[in-house]
Amino acid sequence: MNTIEKKEGNPLLSIYFTAGYPALDSTIQIAKKLEEAGADFLEIGFPYSDPVADGPVIQHSSEVALANGMTVKKLFEQLRELRQHVHIPVFLMGYVNPVIQFGVEKFCEECKNVGVDGVIIPDLPMYEYEDLYKETFEKNGIANIFIVTPQTSTERIRKIDSLSNSFIYLLSSNATTGKTLDVGEDTNAYFKRIHDLQLKNPLIVGFGISNKETFQKASQYTAGAIIGSAFVKRLGGKDYMDQIPDFIQSIKG
Amino acid sequence: MSIYQVNEKGYYGPFGGAYIPEMLYPNVKELREEYLKIIEEKSFQEEFNQLLRDYVGRPSPLYHAKRLSEKYGTTIYLKREDLNHTGAHKINNTIGQILLAERLGKKRIIAETGAGQHGVATATVCALKGIQCAVYMGEIDIQRQAPNVARMKMMGAEVIAATSGSKTLKDATNEALRDWINNPVDTHYIIGSVVGPHPYPDMVARFQSIISEETKKQLLTKTGKENPDIVLACVGGGSNAAGMFYHFLDDESVQLYAVEAAGHGVDSGESAATTALGKEGVLHGSRSILMQTEDGQVIEPYSISAGLDYPGIGPQHAWLFKSGRGKYVSITDDEAMRAGLELTRLEGIIPAIESSHALAYLAKIPFKGDETVVVCLSGRGDKDLDNYMKYFDF
Numbered sequence: 001m002n003t004i005e006k007k008e009g010n011p012l013l014s015i016y017f018t019a020g021y022p023a024l025d026s027t028i029q030i031a032k033k034l035e036e037a038g039a040d041f042l043e044i045g046f047p048y049s050d051p052v053a054d055g056p057v058i059q060h061s062s063e064v065a066l067a068n069g070m071t072v073k074k075l076f077e078q079l080r081e082l083r084q085h086v087h088i089p090v091f092l093m094g095y096v097n098p099v100i101q102f103g104v105e106k107f108c109e110e111c112k113n114v115g116v117d118g119v120i121i122p123d124l125p126m127y128e129y130e131d132l133y134k135e136t137f138e139k140n141g142i143a144n145i146f147i148v149t150p151q152t153s154t155e156r157i158r159k160i161d162s163l164s165n166s167f168i169y170l171l172s173s174n175a176t177t178g179k180t181l182d183v184g185e186d187t188n189a190y191f192k193r194i195h196d197l198q199l200k201n202p203l204i205v206g207f208g209i210s211n212k213e214t215f216q217k218a219s220q221y222t223a224g225a226i227i228g229s230a231f232v233k234r235l236g237g238k239d240y241m242d243q244i245p246d247f248i249q250s251i252k253g
Numbered sequence: 254m255s256i257y258q259v260n261e262k263g264y265y266g267p268f269g270g271a272y273i274p275e276m277l278y279p280n281v282k283e284l285r286e287e288y289l290k291i292i293e294e295k296s297f298q299e300e301f302n303q304l305l306r307d308y309v310g311r312p313s314p315l316y317h318a319k320r321l322s323e324k325y326g327t328t329i330y331l332k333r334e335d336l337n338h339t340g341a342h343k344i345n346n347t348i349g350q351i352l353l354a355e356r357l358g359k360k361r362i363i364a365e366t367g368a369g370q371h372g373v374a375t376a377t378v379c380a381l382k383g384i385q386c387a388v389y390m391g392e393i394d395i396q397r398q399a400p401n402v403a404r405m406k407m408m409g410a411e412v413i414a415a416t417s418g419s420k421t422l423k424d425a426t427n428e429a430l431r432d433w434i435n436n437p438v439d440t441h442y443i444i445g446s447v448v449g450p451h452p453y454p455d456m457v458a459r460f461q462s463i464i465s466e467e468t469k470k471q472l473l474t475k476t477g478k479e480n481p482d483i484v485l486a487c488v489g490g491g492s493n494a495a496g497m498f499y500h501f502l503d504d505e506s507v508q509l510y511a512v513e514a515a516g517h518g519v520d521s522g523e524s525a526a527t528t529a530l531g532k533e534g535v536l537h538g539s540r541s542i543l544m545q546t547e548d549g550q551v552i553e554p555y556s557i558s559a560g561l562d563y564p565g566i567g568p569q570h571a572w573l574f575k576s577g578r579g580k581y582v583s584i585t586d587d588e589a590m591r592a593g594l595e596l597t598r599l600e601g602i603i604p605a606i607e608s609s610h611a612l613a614y615l616a617k618i619p620f621k622g623d624e625t626v627v628v629c630l631s632g633r634g635d636k637d638l639d640n641y642m643k644y645f646d647f
Contacts, residue, residue: 049550050423050536052430053274059417071548096272097535101549122274123535127262147275151437156278174276174437 004041004089004167004202004223012040012224013215013252014204015231016093018061019044019078020070022236027078032085033241037248039088043120043226046075046094053122055178057229072102079114091145093120104133108140118143118166126160134163145169150190154197161199168201170194170222172208178229181208183217195221215251227251257502257569257578263451266576268542268568271450272535276434280442281538283357285452291356292349292459304348305463308381309338311345313464315471315627320599327620330481331602331630332468334493341605341632342461342493343374347443349460351378354441361385361440365415365429367394367422367489368559369401370605370632371445376410386410389428391421394559401636419553422563426537446490447567450538454495454567461496468627469500476625483618485510486629487610488581489525489561491570493631498579508580510618511570512610514556515583525554525562526583528574536564541571557586557640558606560632588613590644593634605632606640 006012015034019027031042047062047070054062075092082090092111099107099121111119119142124133129144137144143166148157151174160168170191172181181187194203202223209218210230218225234240234247254260263269263285271281291297305311314333322329334342347364354362362379365388366372372388379386388405392414395402405412418424426444433442447454447461473479484501486494488511501507516524524530531542536551543565544552556562566574573579584592589606592613597603604612608631615628634641641647 049418050427052427052537053276053434055431056417063418066550073548095535097543097545097551098549100534101532101545101547122276123272123538125271125273125278128270128272149276149278151279152275153279171276175435176431179435 004204006202006223011215011219012204013248014041014043014224014226015039016043016045016226016228017232017235018058018065019046019075020065020068021061021232022064022240024068024070025078027075028081028085029241030235030244031082031090033244034248035086035088037245038252039248040224041089041091042086043091043093046070046072046092046098048095048098051095053176055176055229057178057233061232072098072107076110076114079116083115089117090115091118091120092116096121096124105136108136108142111142112140116142118145120145120169122147126163130163147171148194149174157194157197157199161201164201166201167204167223168199170203170205172205172218175207177207179208180210181214181218183214191218191221212251255503257573259451259455259569265569265572268540268571269451269454270540271538272540273450273538274434276437277430280433280437281450287357288353288452288456291353297352297356300352301349305345309344309348310336311463312467312471313337315468315475317475318600321596324599325615325620326622327624327626329615329626329628331628332464332497333630334464335602335604335608335630335633339374339377340635341370341374342464342496343371343445344377345463345496346445346457346460346492347371347374347378350441350443351382351384354384354443355382357441359439359441361387361436362443363387363389363429363432363440364443364445365389365422365425366445367391367425367562368636369394369398369405370560370636372410372412373401373404375443375445376405376408379410380408387413387432389413389415389425389432391415391419391425393420394422394425397559398636421553423551423553430537446492446563447495447569448490448537448539448565454539454569457492458495458499458569461492462499464493464496464629465498465500472625478625480504480507481625481627483508483510483624483626485512485611485614485626487512487561487607487631488566488570489514489563489607490565491567493629495567495569497629498573502578509573509578510614511573511579511581512614513581513583514558514561514589514610515585516555516557518585519583523555525556527564527566528581529583531565539568541565541568542574558589558610560605560607561610582614582617584610584613590641593641594645602630603634604630605634606637608632
C-alpha cells in the first residue's frame with residue numbers, strides 16, 4: 001500500500017486536527033470539509049491527557065476533546081461513516097497508552113474496518129513496534145508512520161525506511177508542535193540531506209508549518225507537508241467551518 | 254543477574270522500556286550507552302563518594318528507635334535520610350546525575366518537582382557546580398510549597414510554572430519532557446524518581462542504592478547480621494523505596510513493604526494507591542502500572558503528601574508488585590498524620606508526611622517480637638509543618 005504520492009509535481013498538503021474538537025461530533029464534518037477544500041490527506045488526532053510531544057494549541061484541543069467525551073471507542077463509532085464522505089487517505093495520530101488500553105489488535109482491526117490507512121504514534125518506539133506489534137499492523141494492512149528528526153542518524157533512517165510502507169514523517173526541527181519553521185540554510189540543508197538518501201518512502205514534513213511560505217519551503221525537497229497547530233487554532237470560532245476553504249486556498253493557491 | 258534488576262533491553266519483567274518520541278531518542282540513547290561506563294569510572298566514584306560524605310553528610314545514621322520499638326513490641330531501626338543535606342534522600346540522586354551531566358558535557362539542567370524536594374536537591378547541586386538550572390513545578394504546587402520555591406530561587410534556579418493539565422507533578426514532568434525535546438543537545442534532564450524511559454529507573458535506583466548499602470553495613474555492626482527481617486519504605490514514584498530495597502532484593506527472606514498513599518481511602522475516589530487502583534500502561538516513557546480511565550487517560554491522584562501523589566510507580570516497583578517479591582500496601586492521610594505525630598512524641602523526630610506513611614504501616618504488621626525492622630525515614634517534616642499544624646489544630 002502506498003497512497004501517499006506526489007501528483008504532477010504538486011506538493012501534498014496534509015491537515016491535522018483533533019477528533020472531538022471543537023465539538024464532540026465535529027470530526028467527520030471537518031474531515032469532509034477539508035477534502036472538499038483540497039487537502040490531500042488527513043491526520044485525525046485521538047486525544048490523550050499527557051501529550052508530551054505537543055505544544056499549547058494541540059494540548060488545549062486535546063483537553064477540550066476529552067472534556068467533550070471523546071475516547072478511542074467513540075472515535076471509531078464516528079469513523080464508521082468516514083468512507084461515505086471522505087476519500088483521501090486518513091491517518092490516526094495519538095499516544096500509545098490509549099491504544100494499549102483499547103487493545104493494539106482491536107485498534108488495528110477497527111482502523112481496517114473504518115478505512116483508516118495508517119497511524120502515527122510518536123511514543124511507540126521502533127524496537128517495541130518491531131518486537132510486539134509489527135505483525136498485527138501488517139496483518140491488517142495498517143501503516144505505522146515513523147518520525148525522523150534532524151538528530152536521527154543515517155543508519156536509523158535507513159532502518160525506518162525499511163520498516164515503513166506509506167510515508168516518513170520528517171520533523172522540521174527538534175521541537176514540540178506549534179513552533180514556527182526556521183526557514184534558514186540549516187533547515188534547507190537538512191531536508192536536502194534526507195532527500196539525497198533516496199529513500200523508498202516519500203517524505204512529508206511536519207511541525208512548524210503554518211502558511212504558504214513555510215509549506216513551500218518544506219516541500220522543496222519532499223513530497224509535502226503537514227499543518228497542525230496553525231489549523232487547529234482556527235477551529236471553534238464563529239463560522240469556523242466556512243473559513244476552512246479559505247485557509248486551504250491560502251496555503252495551496 | 255538478578256531477576257529483579259533491569260535486563261539488557263531495559264525491562265523489568267514486562268515493565269520498563271523507553272516509550273519516547275523520536276525527538277528524545279538521541280538523548281536517551283546517549284544516556285543508555287554512557288551511564289554505566291561513567292558511573293563505574295574511578296574518578297566518578299571518588300567524586301561521588303566524597304560529595305556524599307562531605308557535602309550530603311553520609312553515611313546517614315541507622316538509629317535504633319527504642320521507644321517506637323517498645324510501642325510495637327519489636328526492634329525498629331530508622332534509616333535517617335532526613336538528616337541529609339536538603340532534608341531528604343533526593344540529593345543522593347541529584348549528586349549522581351549532576352556528575353554524570355558534567356561528564357556528558359551538558360551546560361543546562363532541567364528537573365520536575367512536586368512538593369519541591371527534588372527541585373531543591375537539583376537546584377542545590379546546580380549551585381554547587383555552577384550550572385544553569387530550570388525546575389518545572391505545577392502552578393498549584395508553587396502556591397502550596399512557597400518555602401521550597403524560595404529555596405530554589407535563592408540557589409539561582411529558574412522555577413517555571415507548569416500551567417497545563419492538572420497543574421501538578423504529572424504536568425511538571427510533561428513540561429520538563431517538552432523542554433528536553435526542544436533543547437536536545439546541551440540539556441540534561443534530572444528525573445527525580447525511578448520513573449521515565451530506560452535507563453532512568455535503573456540509574457536513579459543505583460544512585461539511591463547507597464541507602465541499603467549503608468544499612469547492611471550498619472546492621473552488621475549493630476546486630477551481627479546484615480539483613481533485617483522487614484524493610485518498609487513509602488512509594489510515590491518510588492525512589493527511596495528502590496534505594497532501600499536494592500541490596501535486599503535477592504535475599505528473599507527479607508520482607509519488603511512498599512507503602513502507597515491511600516489518600517482519603519483506596520475506594521474514596523481521592524487516592525494515590527497506584528497498585529490497588531492502577532492498570533498496566535505507559536506513562537512518562539515507561540511501561541508500568543498507572544491510574545487511568547478505561548480509555549487510557551491518566552487520572553490525577555490525591556494524597557495529603559505532595560511527594561506521593563503521582564499516578565504511576567517506577568517499572569521496577571511494578572515488577573516487584575506483580576512478581577510478589579514486594580508487598581504493596583497503602584495508608585490513608587489520617588493514619589499517616591497520626592504516625593507522624595507519634596514518631597515526633599516518641600522519638601523527637603518530625604518526619605516528612607511521605608515517610609509517615611511507611612511508619613504508619615508498623616501498626617498493621619503482627620510482630621512476634623524478635624524481628625529486626627528497618628523503616629526508611631526518607632525526609633524530614635520541616636516542609637510539612639503547615640500541614641501538621643492545620644491537621645492537628647495546634
